[in-house]
Amino acid sequence: MPSILPETELHNPQTTKTPLDPHLKALENEAIHIFREVAAEFDKPVMLYSVGKDSSVLLHLARKAFYPGRVPFPLLHVNTGWKFAEMISFRDEIIKTYDLDLIEHVNPRGAAENVTPFTHGSALYTDIMKTEGLRQALDAGGYDAAFGGARRDEEASRAKERIYSFRTPDHRWDPRNQRPELWNLYNGMIRKGESVRAFPLSNWTEVDIWRYIQAEDIPIVPLYFAKSRPVVERDGMTILAEDPRLELLPGEIKRDEVIRFRTLGCFPLTGAIRSEATTLDDIISELETATVSERQGRAIDRDQSGSMEKKKREGYF
Amino acid sequence: MSVSATAQIGTLEAKTGTVSAFPAVEGARALRDTRPLRLITCGSVDDGKSTLIGRLLWDTKAVKDDQAATLRRDSGQQNDLGLPDFALLLDGLQAEREQGITIDVAYRYFATDKRSFIVADTPGHEQYTRNMATGASTADLAVLLVDARAGLLEQTRRHATIATLMGIKQFVLAVNKIDLIGYDRARFDQISHEFRELALSLGVRQITAIPVSALKGENVVYDGSASMPWYDGPTLVEVLELATVRSAQTVGFRLPVQRVSRPGESFRGYQGTVAGGAVKPGDSVVILPSGMVANVAKIVTFDLVRNAAVAGDAITLVLDRQVDVSRGDMIVSLDSQPQTGLSFDAQIVALQADGIQPAKRYWLKSGSRRQRVTIQPTSQLDLKSGKWNAHRETLPMNAIGKVHLSFDEQAMFDAYEQNRITGAFILIDPDTNNTVAGGMITAKRSSLSGIHTEDNRVILSLPADLADQLMATELFAARREEADIRRLPAGKANDVLAGIDN
Numbered sequence: 001m002p003s004i005l006p007e008t009e010l011h012n013p014q015t016t017k018t019p020l021d022p023h024l025k026a027l028e029n030e031a032i033h034i035f036r037e038v039a040a041e042f043d044k045p046v047m048l049y050s051v052g053k054d055s056s057v058l059l060h061l062a063r064k065a066f067y068p069g070r071v072p073f074p075l076l077h078v079n080t081g082w083k084f085a086e087m088i089s090f091r092d093e094i095i096k097t098y099d100l101d102l103i104e105h106v107n108p109r110g111a112a113e114n115v116t117p118f119t120h121g122s123a124l125y126t127d128i129m130k131t132e133g134l135r136q137a138l139d140a141g142g143y144d145a146a147f148g149g150a151r152r153d154e155e156a157s158r159a160k161e162r163i164y165s166f167r168t169p170d171h172r173w174d175p176r177n178q179r180p181e182l183w184n185l186y187n188g189m190i191r192k193g194e195s196v197r198a199f200p201l202s203n204w205t206e207v208d209i210w211r212y213i214q215a216e217d218i219p220i221v222p223l224y225f226a227k228s229r230p231v232v233e234r235d236g237m238t239i240l241a242e243d244p245r246l247e248l249l250p251g252e253i254k255r256d257e258v259i260r261f262r263t264l265g266c267f268p269l270t271g272a273i274r275s276e277a278t279t280l281d282d283i284i285s286e287l288e289t290a291t292v293s294e295r296q297g298r299a300i301d302r303d304q305s306g307s308m309e310k311k312k313r314e315g316y317f
Numbered sequence: 318m319s320v321s322a323t324a325q326i327g328t329l330e331a332k333t334g335t336v337s338a339f340p341a342v343e344g345a346r347a348l349r350d351t352r353p354l355r356l357i358t359c360g361s362v363d364d365g366k367s368t369l370i371g372r373l374l375w376d377t378k379a380v381k382d383d384q385a386a387t388l389r390r391d392s393g394q395q396n397d398l399g400l401p402d403f404a405l406l407l408d409g410l411q412a413e414r415e416q417g418i419t420i421d422v423a424y425r426y427f428a429t430d431k432r433s434f435i436v437a438d439t440p441g442h443e444q445y446t447r448n449m450a451t452g453a454s455t456a457d458l459a460v461l462l463v464d465a466r467a468g469l470l471e472q473t474r475r476h477a478t479i480a481t482l483m484g485i486k487q488f489v490l491a492v493n494k495i496d497l498i499g500y501d502r503a504r505f506d507q508i509s510h511e512f513r514e515l516a517l518s519l520g521v522r523q524i525t526a527i528p529v530s531a532l533k534g535e536n537v538v539y540d541g542s543a544s545m546p547w548y549d550g551p552t553l554v555e556v557l558e559l560a561t562v563r564s565a566q567t568v569g570f571r572l573p574v575q576r577v578s579r580p581g582e583s584f585r586g587y588q589g590t591v592a593g594g595a596v597k598p599g600d601s602v603v604i605l606p607s608g609m610v611a612n613v614a615k616i617v618t619f620d621l622v623r624n625a626a627v628a629g630d631a632i633t634l635v636l637d638r639q640v641d642v643s644r645g646d647m648i649v650s651l652d653s654q655p656q657t658g659l660s661f662d663a664q665i666v667a668l669q670a671d672g673i674q675p676a677k678r679y680w681l682k683s684g685s686r687r688q689r690v691t692i693q694p695t696s697q698l699d700l701k702s703g704k705w706n707a708h709r710e711t712l713p714m715n716a717i718g719k720v721h722l723s724f725d726e727q728a729m730f731d732a733y734e735q736n737r738i739t740g741a742f743i744l745i746d747p748d749t750n751n752t753v754a755g756g757m758i759t760a761k762r763s764s765l766s767g768i769h770t771e772d773n774r775v776i777l778s779l780p781a782d783l784a785d786q787l788m789a790t791e792l793f794a795a796r797r798e799e800a801d802i803r804r805l806p807a808g809k810a811n812d813v814l815a816g817i818d819n
Contacts (some may be wrong), residue, residue: 022351022352023351023352023353023433025352026352026353026629027353028631029590029629029630029631032590032631033575033590033631036575036576036588036589036631037575037685040575040576040644040685063619064618064619064620065588065631066578066588067617067618067619067633068578068580068584068586068617068633069578069579069580070580152424152426153425153426159423159424159425160421160422160423160424175421176421178421179751179752180447180448180451180668180752180755181451181752182450182451182454182455182741182743182752182755183454183455183737183738183741183743183755184455184590184738185682185683185741185742185743187682187743187745187750187751187752189680189745189750190750191750202424203353203424203426203435205426205428205433207428208433290381
């Protein structure tokens, strides 16, 4: 019998892989369901793509959800200009390999006023380059739904966020007035100008992400794996000292150390961890005995208590 | 005599095995062989709910050192055991911290070597019935918490009732603060017994009662036999590890179509998540509401072309012929179909301040289908007594009511008892776009209200004033539900009757 699949889709290198365990399969099914629901209910969705491990999983799930079709929405990368160089090259490679549409946005005001994490402090810098930049990009595209890779286990205010998280026309989140969300029935009804952030990974934990990356053989930025890299200690964090724009302060010494990153963001604000984990197996076993959370390496979360809720109310993802 | 007969009040059913026979598995993390267990915790701050959940997270190492440090910094104080204030861990919103209350449903994640868990943590007070219903909608099991000093309270009955209505069939009673009554076994047995009576009256048979000190960590994750040698039942986590995940009960295949995939001329697939039963190539299916019949040609997924799919699988279904299928349709097995019709009975929980108003037109979303509906309340549940009282007016926020649903276009449902996905719906207010109710289908109504279609009926054509007098009688009022009344001009009524004679 002739195949009814398009000719190009017949070759599938993954047919020999072992099936997912029921735990990961349930999480995958839920995420695919959310992707399809949003794509069907909204006029103009977009997927926030930050190039990190959660985004990599999110992208993989999107490709699965719409197979054998193409991912029916563009990816949006809100760049700050201060991302790790390896993230950008990885991103460009992925976009090319998987035939995706990428929209990159850098806040022009931030660029014009030369807003940097060094000159403006992490809080103001994040506000301008990430939160404001995101709002600009969403407004410019007229998107009525934006997928994000946030997980409820990441942070206290996220634990209460819905899978369809409603935003006002100025992108505000009102945590005290959220729509109830029962069963798997999501309410996608909005007025013009309003939008929804959709979180297919809401119920995933950090270990789930890594086990899924391993099971599905999902490509990730090499910075997640341990390697000898040039670093410097600053504000109690070990940061990567590769970028020529990083100026050493008095007393700071650049040295090589075997490190890796547990999360990836802007290099001046992301702390490395000392680790020998060079494989996914290593990372997973390291995680299972870890005594600190992944966001510990993020400067922006430590500015003040409840800082994530505040940022989210203002439109941060 | 073994204590367990009274202490555990009805052991878990056969599927989960004997509760006392827990193999002490240590060492390497096994592959998870089930999906995550979803549970809801019911109780109030006074019962020590936040402490219990905090204890679960802490003792399963789901809370990391930096999070604990933040808690210590925020609370500025520690409890007797030098542990941080767990309540702050759970109440993540600033308003909650400021007011010291839990406002909303929070979801928490923890895992043991055997299984992972998703906890819906909901506030306990009466004004938060809606939050509890939300958390319960996806839960497999409910943990009901009571303070050993206070015993069962009115809210315990309320929580148990709501959990049962939302379809939860497994209860764990955590009798907390057992240390504060000197680990009194007789008191524990008494509370357990009362709870068993309550649960049985609600039709719940899978019940486990556990004496717990959340503060001291006894019988939560670690056993408390040092303090309670008389208790030889499972710890809370052991019960959770062996609990069953609830699955759709219907045998019939159900696929609510989310979207149609047409990447090229030659491919047309119907994408959705299997909501019940199973499907394989060659099966005959019906597309509802159109009623067209086709056979399954293929089940397509990213990984491989599959030879079967079961409930929960997100798939793309290809049929063997060109049929008209769009989002909102349901593809179902030929020999076991859901009910279709314009009129259904349901139970709903009112979620917003405006309540649910009779005669107002709402949007109803079920599966991938959204359609217009009007609601007629018939009764409201009194959560204090567990009785249903006649109620035909607006159902206020937090009310649980029985209602009739009337549709303009064909609707299709299974009873919620049979299928938790195809029997559930939400109501959306078209004025605010807010989700205003959650509902569960109990039965289809025949197009003539409340009667069986094969019963004999009499159609009378009466002058309006005479009809009004008849309808004012007690006899008629008592059976008003069974009558179907239309007011027509005399000429039109004659035409209708003439049409019947033909």
